[in-house]
Amino acid sequence: MSDTFEPANIIVTGGCGFIGSNFVHYVVNNCPGVHVTVLDKLTYAGNPENIAGLPEDRVELVVGDICDAELLDRIVPGHDAIVHYAAESHNDNSIADPEPFLRTNVEGTFRLLEACRKYDVRYHHVSTDEVYGDLALDDPARFTEETPYHPSSPYSSTKAASDMLVRAWHRTYGIRATISNCSNNYGPYQHVEKFIPRQVTNILCGIRPKLYGDGKNVRDWIHTEDHSSAVWTILTRGRIGETYLIGADGE
Template structure:
């Protein structure tokens, strides 16, 4: 099988590319990535000489380039992971989020018409809006989309255009909406790598004032396994929620990091909330579990400690980013 993965130099993308090439030694994989500040060649340093791997630098919104890649490489499956992904940046400059996440996705979809067996789009739980902290509700695949921030809205827009290509043109699509990922190679602007690397450097850990706000956490490798399961066994035209049921608030995450690194509580500092800071997301992931047989394999307590240790042992990876 031949896969075109977009955004394969980012956090989830690089873990996914490595996972696929390890698991399927006969698969060929083309990685199309614009190499934004988050896309780093270092993330796939260990596989750049793999004969089954081809890298193309470019934008998913570049119609000529994307058509050329589809026509020349003829991938069976496209996995669209490329995106602008940081909520804070979307508040400063929403335009690039709509450009890449919505318009870029549309260009890619169009180039795939009548050419691919599957177009899988990687999305987020954040499209559903948020829940009360003490709510008994969970987001299901039929929950109404209610995004509140420009990043979330751009991902919701991309999901809608993906599904429109299924209903209107018959493109065989699937969409996964995952919870908050953690693991190695995550850019240190995101909560866990930011707090771990700050703590290692004895710098303050900036907790949003609403530090009871909860997120559902999934190890990036469990997310990769879910995408793998969906492209092989998922039904076209379907959305799949991908979560673990493991919820932790910012205080709990901070405590785990400080304890594991044996750093003092005094590193904590409270900062104003981000605008439209969602309170809580929780997914009902029974559909992917029952229909496809996927289930998370990595225990959170173990996975988070291994992740903290990875950042501790790989200062070469994050130090240049923190000092940039």
């Protein structure tokens, strides 16, 4: 591992969303002295209630769009790092209307990288295991950092594109960047459209839970607390330019 990086002032994009807000809680609870600026557009998936009650002297909410270069020019200076969670992330929505996914996931990442380049800010990019595509049901193999990208949906292809931008900006411009690709998250503040909350609420409402396909799909699930601790470890101790895969061996 490289020397420990000790940020005092970080921006968390998408910090009112499910995984981002859990990371904000993790930082507040485990990293005294770190101030968090949450940058969130507050789309349907972002809820300020997810970070309500956190100390105001340590968490500040800025409502805005990661694609807004002027806004980034105003808020990025003075921060040590950006942890980028903001994304359009629902596969079904990406099939119905891919355009917001291109704008947020590709252009938004580009704008953040340019801001990091301009102000010499450390950047961590939160991505997904879906960039690697699918494994056969009985395949004992696992995705590794060397697995070729094989995205299949508009969502996963825009996340793959954003990963490639991060690598290019690191290599071309020397951006201090890391990437993590994580499996499916579950935990508090998750939007009801997602798989586990949807099944649980269906059962509570007396509705029969819905299986996808033949019901034999296998997913790896990780609790957001474990994901958050991994991201913090990568941000503070990871090697610049590296990609890290985060999983829980919880199929």
